[in-house]
Amino acid sequence: MRNFYFLGLLLLAGPVLAQAPAAAPATASPLAPLTVEKIMRDPVQWLGTSPSGVYWDEDGRHIYFNWNPTKDRRDSLYQVAPTGTAAPRKVPQREQRTLPASGGTYDNKYTRKVYERDGDIYLLDLKTQKVRRVTNTAERETSPDFALRDKLVSYVRAQNLYTWDPATGETTQRTDFRKGSKPASTTPTDKAERYLRAQQLALFDVVRLREQDRLAQEQQQKALARLQPKAIYLGLQTVVNMQLSPDGRYVTYTLRQEPAGAKVALVPSFVTASGFTEDITSRPKVGAAQTAVELGIYDIARDTTFVLGYSELKGLDEQPAYRKEYQLPAKAPMPADSAKAAAAGKPKKPELRRVQPFGPYWSADGQRAFLVMRTADNKDRWIVGLDPATQKIKLLDRQHDDAWIHGPGIGNGPGNVGWMPDNRRVWFQSEETGYSHLYTVDVATAQKKALTSGKFEIQNAQLSRDRQMWYLSSNATHPGEQQFYQMPLNGGPLRQITTRPGAHDVTVSPDGRTLAVRYSYTNKPWELFVMDNKPGAKMRQLTHSTTPEFESYPWRDPEIITFKARDGADVYARLYRPATPAAQGPAVIFVHGAGYVQNAHKWWSSYFHEYMFHNLLVEKGYTVLDIDYRGSAGYGRDVRTGIYRYMGGKDLTDQVDGAKLLTEKYGVSPQRLGIYGGSYGGFITLMAMFTQPDVFKAGAGLRSVTDWAHYNHGYTDNILNEPYNDSLAYARSSPINYASGLKGALLMCHGMVDTNVHFQDIVRLSQRLIELKKENWELAVYPVEDHAFLEPSSWTDEYKRILKLFETNLKPAGDKAGAGQ
Template sequence: MRFSSFARLLPWLLPISGAVAQTKPAANLGPLTVEKIMRDPVQWLGTAPSNIAWAEDSKRIYFDWNPEKNRRDSLYSVAPGGGTPRKVSLREQRTLPTTTGEYDQRYTRKVYERDGDIYLLDLKTNKTRRVTNTAERESGPRFALREQLISYLRAGNLYTWDPATGETVQRTDFRKGTKPGDPLTSKEEKFLKAQQLALFQIIRQRDQDRQARERVQKALARLQPKPIYTGLQNVDNIVLSPDGRYVTYRLVLDPTAVKTAVVPSFVTASGYTEDIPARTKVGVAQRTYSLGFYDVGRDTTYAISFRDLPGYNDQPAYLKEYANKSKAGPSADSAKTAGAKKATATDRALAPFGPFWSENGERAFLVIRSADNKDRWIAALDPTTRRLTSLDRQHDDAWINGPGIGYDEGNVGWMPDNRRIWFQSEETGYSHLYTVDATSKQKKALTSGSFEIQEARLSRDQKTWYITANKTAPGEKQFYRLPANGGDLTQLTTLPGASEVTVSPDEKTLAVRYSYTNKPWELYVMENKPGAKARQLTHSTTPEFESYPWREPEIIKIKARDGADVYARLYRPASPTAQGPAVIFVHGAGYLQNAHKWWSQYFREYMFNNLLVDKGYTVLDIDYRGSSGYGRDVRTGIYRYMGGKDLSDHVDGAKLLVEKYGVSPQRIGIYGGSYGGFITLMAMFTQPDVFRAGAGLRSVTDWAHYNHGYTDNILNEPYNDSLAYARSSPIYYAEGLKGALLMCHGMVDTNVHFQDIVRLSQRLIELHKENWELAVYPVENHGFEEPASWTDEYKRILKLFETNLKPVGISQGGSGQ
């Protein structure tokens, strides 16, 4: 997500690696302990290759790696034919083009930015020209004016550079503030000026001289861009039309006087408490956007109107619940309805993206989203009339997101006929590829089915789609190709698990970053054809890691109480004890998938779950409602009620453990971090007879205190939908605590602030609850970094479960020793 999420922010995340060849005898990991599995993963587990990219000539593969176990990854390269990967020297790195940039239509040139300057690479000669060399930063390079020029941004304005002549031309002149001598608007000002002109000859003469000078200056400065005054607004997304006749730009107005939370840091080098500026909270005023249009030929600016878009001013469906109510909430509980008021309808704020011009420069379209993310339009833009024509409207009473859609323009572009637009939409409930004709408005689905298109792009000849999808199973990612106009998906990768594919520039070879449930990511290579064998190029894990038989959990389906199928990972002891203990792990982020067949980003928790199984626990890891990978209905199943279906899925999972797997209903624990911590708190407070012990880590305790970008989509704004916040926030249910609760939180958490857990602690104190404890970590942010912190945290979690979920005298190694 481009907005802050609850995913574990791991700097290693196992896109790093270990040694290529194993020459030393394998060290035996032996019985798992918390101390062993929470060590620095770079040093004992190994790190996997990441950021895969091809050389422009398709002769080498570049990737970040760390077989030497340094503090940071280094750039490596390997030939697709195999061999030993070699480290790329810093000197060589300076000569390599960046992996980002823009190609011309024939893929003969590439323009890119490096260190604030612009470069042009000729792919035929492999020669690079430096376009800019300035102290100011240039960015956003593109091919412009039928690919004759290079455009880029400098200091908020658009420039072009001519490769043939070396001439640089400034194309826009945006200026903050108001235009000097703007026409007078008040009656008083107009009267006074007219009086001065009528009374004084010298005033009349000087005014006539000024007008004459302006006419001469305008005639002499025909080629200079028109000064465009933006007032208090900033400018971004400056786009030059392919023929150079028009410049579009987005005006951004930042809200004023927005209060930002501060996170105090107590353990500092200075010895003084230092404040860390953090984020705002949900419901604060947000940026507003408008789209400007500069007609270069007419030297005139316009504003693009969105009012003709269908449903432009539709109000959210949830407001109906508040109709004729003076305040939100079903009861007189003032705490739960604090600040509630009758929501009123107002004009909706919209955010435009684009325009995106066809390759022949004849057509353009915009993607426009409502600020509440309940509507997205794809609209054709007529540059001569500056009118919009809606081609597709996607509406969702909850919120619009999903693979290839996101929170911005999403995955969009023009088909090679310069007439149809392609995009992704969840119209059927799953993200699929569509085209729509910019003239006839005819829409066609290129893919369909109960699976998601997770990534899609056209081949260089624009005849083939390259697609990543979970067509074979929700917990697998495979790579496919598809004819440009639709047809049958042809599967290219076949290894079970997940394949992340980077196609070589000549499109003959696939670099595959592959992993399986119990095997971290490695780099493979294969021919770009069905049935080709994938060959492994890297070996990243250590002998010590490989000495333990890491489990392959079973993927099961839980039948939820509403009939939905909920996927989960199940870990079982080889010889489970009748009426034995069980633990449910809850992944973070909400919108994240963990019941899959590839190496989890929650690798520490995966190893801890193996440790629990060694100690006789059955472990369940559920992709509850709100998780990714399962389509629109699962994603939005938590709308206006977090702690609803997402929690009941865990209760249904606990029931399955008892009924099918012989677990004692009195010995079930639960743990998780961030969103997982939130679910743990809701479980312990609202389902105290189901969960005997729980560990909530870096937990959200009150959604009214989380950020806007994430929370507003799911719960709307707290002052407009206070009922949603009241029923979704654990702090309102703390009186229900019965079992043993452990809470852990970093004190410099800039995502879920330490204040969250402090407020809940005070609530528990006032409720006279005694069966809880709080462990704080003075130097940790949301994603822990220090092995000592990880170790301390998970020793406490293990002790919690060993003490509360096993009969007296059966507990094994409560400290993790």
């Protein structure tokens, strides 16, 4: 969970220039000194909008991207030549309709691309740049791909798989999935009914002749049906991810069964166009029944369907390690079913965990396939070879984590995976060593090889189009940098291409010679550059997005520091200090949101409102510390999982240790410390104010989780397991259980239509504070705001309250001028 600030809108627009920044006009008003009103205005209007969604056209002559230098209500598509000899050009809507889609799927030789636009399928010849329309229907076609070793185009229409032959123009329906259950047979099964039927046929010629006609018609229909795909009845399931095997014999598909009667929270919206309160359907809460997923195989040659079994997976019967804390004492009575099994001499068989399959992924030669499989509790991931003829799987790799599987290139799904050019090895990313790195495994021998290693992360990996080298993004130079690298196909030294400190978001041209680079630094928002795909090549700027007003202020470049946490771990943080800090002055600690986020880095932050607010605080004499606490991204598995089963544990003590650093090394008064943050940062703020009341004098919790049993399943279950299975983890991780410890001044702010962290969360905590007779707190509500605030008026109101909180509680009485400004 994190604060989503819509990066495409928050980053900065300005005059349309290809190279040098424009000089500020004489009428431009400088920002200094900063005020909340200035920095919380509509960012599109005074900061600008940075380029986003960068992609190359298929011949490499132009770069396309979304941009908004004209300060419209939304971004538009722009085009620029990589030479940078002309300014970026806005692409008219009529021209956009003739452009191939930016996404799509390429054939194995990168000679054609198939894509969807407005619900129809198109085929682009990359050599001639000619486009053929595959479908033109009122129904929507989706999921375009190549099939039958690139001879056909496949797509999905109305939950069925179709193929189209470019050579003949013939369309073939490959599946016949039908809703509901298979119709019951007309042949009676009851003995009495069978007797009556036989009697009728024996007595009456007309009945017998009509029955013969009916049977003949059925036989004719069956003969015709053999030429059509098998009817597969779904019952209450739905079908997705349909694929035709490269030899055309199998169709694989994923079956999804939604839980029956799942209760979904409703979020009331009070300020509406209708004038009536309207309910927004939101989400279930953690621990609710989840969707069951299976892999189906339709064997066309045998006209038979199968559901793949997984019971032989190594470790599938292992129970999570945390369950040992909840085992019954040795002398406790046995549960009834276990006692019966023991009495019968048959020990109870361990329950198998549920599995979700991803794939299959077929090799380019069509000879092999593999699946990625993950347990529902997300503690195991297997990569297995698949033989659809026998419905057998072969273990290639298992990654287990007592906490949960995740990390760069891994995530919650299949992760970053594919086939090596030899069609014998599978490549994937894994945190096996504690950091996400790139591996291969041979499908015949199961021999595994690490292609990268070290105490850094591979954040993204892809093969070049000629499949002769790797393109990698990594933080190998520093945890707070993102650089672009090349690497030999079978591993070897990383060849660093980009060099500037900061972050480089790279898109490689179709011929591999040129890079389109979105680059930013700590105090410089994202801009579009171009460079040759060579080490140390010069980056040439193509856009200029920041406005003269934004540029009139000397935005600070905070120092990236490290300090030792109480358990010896290195913790990274951003430090903002006044030019001449006052002795025993005030300080504020900012806690970023979560989900898997890093903020103590060297590029322009998605928390740009907070970054500017920290500049304002420094102007007012505050020292600001922005910590990448335990659970943050960028530092490997141990930091990522440092919050497992105890949110508000190490992630909170990292803030407390940071506070100690401020007082011992930077001369901050231990009596003048504040803390604030949104979403997960709001949760930590509440835990700090409730459980560390002698450390923090004031805190502002924004859109805060107050009780993890009320948050969503996908995020919370990974970290705390299910509330009914791990009640201890929820009890010690939820601020509402510690509200009695509040001493300092607490501000809580929450959007009333928050569909992520529900407004109900803060209402429940407010009632708890009322019952505890606490008086030093206040709640500010925002009737039209979701989790991510959109309205400048809301941002302004919220941060004026935060500033007033700190000015009132962290400064002496005679040093509070301008509080809330």
